[in-house]
Amino acid sequence: MLLYYLILDVPVNASDDVIREKYLELVKKFTPEKNPEQFKKISEAYNALKDKQTRVHKQIFGYSEIKNEQGLYDLAEALRPARRRATLKELIHEAT
């Protein structure tokens, strides 16, 4: 569950609307053509959080579906630092 909140970068008490807005923002940024992996992750996270029914279901039973250490590695993978969209100005500042 936490994983999905972290992927969508929304607080744990976010409303349906906030989650949807964030999802739309992210899928615009990470389109399936350009970032298929990221898009898949975002979609999975959104499907788990999109409404109260699925959110509660995942909260109760989500972790019991984890069969081995993969769950933890998935967490690490999801929390892998993302590439931040830097501006040229910032890069010049770093370089000079």
Next chain:
Amino acid sequence: MSKKSKKLKQIQKEAQRELQSLNSDQIIQKAKEFLNSDKPRFAIDILKTGLKKDPKSQEIQALLFQAYILREKQLRDKKMYVEAEVIKKQAMNFLPPIQQITETDLVSYLKICPLSEAIKLYAQFISTQKTSQRIDQLIANRMVIENQWDTNALPPNLPICKDIPTMQQAVPLMNDGKWEEALDVMQTIPRQSLYAPFRLFCRAMVLFYREDDQNMLRTLAGISDDFPLIKVVNSLRSEVESNTGKCKPNRIPCLWKGVFDVKDCIQEMIDGIDKENLNKLVFSIKKLANMIYPQDPVFAAFSIVEIVCHLLKDKWYSTDMLTNVLETLPYPIKDVLSAKLRFIYPSNSYIDTARYISFLEYEFPDPELRRIAHSKALIFLADSIKQGVPIISIRDLEQYRHVLGIKSVSFNMHQIEIVSESIRLNPSDRKGYELLVSLYRPSKEAQKKVEQVLLSMMDIFPEDPYPCLELASLYYESNAFRKAETILETAMRRAPYDQRVIDKHAASLLISAEKNIKREKYHLVYKDIERAKSLDTQKIKPFILEKWMLLLLLIQNPQHSNLINTNNQLQVFSIKKDLKTILAETIDNLPLCEQIRIIILLLSDLQKLKQNESDQKQLNQILKDKFKNIHQATSEDIARLLAPIERNLQPIYPYRNLVPRILTYKNDILSLVSDLDILLLIDIIYLPEIAQTIKQDIKRRLNSASQKNKLLFEFYITAIDHITGQVSDFDQFINIIQKADKPTIEEMRKASRNFSCYATGLLKNMMLEFNFDKTLFIDDDMNDEYDDDMDDDDYEDEVDKEAKELLAKLLISEVNKDNYSSKKILQQLINKIEEDIDRFQLRGASLLDIQNRRNLLQKSEHYDIIAAVLEEKGEKKQLSREAYIFLYGKNKYNY
């Protein structure tokens, strides 16, 4: 002054004296040495002395300029910007005249002077000397970096001036981080352009954000080391190369967001789990929680510990590590998680679910989410009860009754009540309704409950035909035909093109036709069948064809000959056809198994109606002939032939299971079904009267079966032996189960639950719970929880006692001529019988099933007495269909 500083001063004086003694050439030589060895400070000192000696020396001035420029760079590298600015100003005092300045000196100066001045100087330089590619590149780089494009001082044909309009467009985009758009703009820049490195860099950035690292690396290879953003370029290179272990990543913070050490921390945690190092595990959990979700580390820790606990669940009882891990969480979160884990891996699903529900307020502070969670927990409980009813004491049940929504005492009703409560809490969740409908309805009370819930579902999902269809099934089940038809009309209004609705509609028309056949209203039967035909449903088609042939045969019966003449609607049947022609026209194009099924149904219908005896004989012969070719059919087709008719059509075909009948034509038909299909088939066709045939067939398969199937076959044989009372050795079950692997055990568990319907008493309980350890059920040292319960045998004794008491009371009231009491007691007896029907799970069962159960269960003579009393008092009409068959062995209605 210390001795050391005195000595130092003396050395400096001597050096000064030495300098004074040097001539200009020597000074220049020495200064060049200092500059070459990157010591501009010494060079400046010596050159200043030289300048005092020879103030007009241009060479010394030029060297001094170089020395200041070099020193300025050193200071800037040390981030001593103020000092660097002072030195820069001093350097400008010694800037050689433009006619004499070398390219290297000019490059050095142009790097540090303002861009506008650099452009002017370069313009002067060009006018006196030749153009310089180095300076071109330097100025081009500076123009991009400073986003300044005033090149009026320069001749327009210089390479530097080309592509400026493109770059003017691209740079603001790059400054906004719009690398893709900037790259599109820069597509026109040629490779030879001074701005080409920026195009390459922009392309690399685009590839970086696409996470196409290999192509990014290839692009970066085209950028030279004098590129102003070389630090960024090297950082990007190192990021990719670090993945292959070539080097450590040299990250520029503005290119990343997030935490970099999570993977290491998780690795530490996994090491902690593997090595059962609690301290390491706990430390890494806390560290990780703070790292990944600093806003709410407790929530994060809850989630991490939950994952860890699921991973540790195999060691749940063997080590206390799990408890220790849970202890790392603060109160009450640790209790919440503990309850949650017990809920998901229950030892007693009633108690564990109720306990978890009592903690929901901590995990779901929002009341709406909490209600949904409560509902989902109840669904999970109802599902887990399917796996086997847990033992729960009356005391515990009383304690948690409210939380679980259980109202009745009967365990049979628990699942329905739990799911109904779940639906009440969360009416918009369809899963609850679907589960409720799939549950066995053990009593009229249960049917009523399901009806209420489905009616409420109709309001909540006003466009969905599903509740209407399920309600129709429910009404047909209780023979409420008119209600069923009305609700089906609603379904048709809601979704006229839904295949489920069409199938159900066709089935309802067949039910109506069946009713009209009994009433001999053949013109109405004709109408119903024609309408059913027009619906064109593949699923119901064989049954429509069967009823159509039945109608043809009945109408052609000489006793109905005047019907065709008197009824206009039946004129279509005026041309007489013999049975063979009817069959040829109707079913000849169907597969063999389908034909056989239809003929069997037709024959059964004719026998039931006691009509067309000659046709019956012919059909019998045709069936025998057809069965001669049955070996041509595939295992799958035969399995389909043997499978019971679907439940929806039970009002038309109460004898849903055709196997006993088929066996009279071909007693070894089961041998034509493959090992793969046979067990699945047995699960659905098993009946006590064919138990021996099934057992013989499985025995025959034992020798050639695979190891897995062999165990399963042995389990089935043992189950049949026990149900039929041939053997009573529960250790046989235990021995077989011990040899099986996990998936096989699960299949055995499923089979055991199926067979439990045909078992009674202790065997029934064992089969339901899939636990064949006798001591658990009959040992005196059973746990306290079980002591409070009544087992089936106790319950049966109790029922017997109650029935006998009622009969005794009835006798007394008869003697006293107390009519009021007699009527009341008779009603109580009827209720008792109905309760027994529910308890034996006979509600909605076929005639054959009830008769079989009647033979098995009628061991107490009080049933016979009750049957006789009710018959004598004329009260037997009050009995339900099932109770009637159970008491009198025949159907209440004239089917």
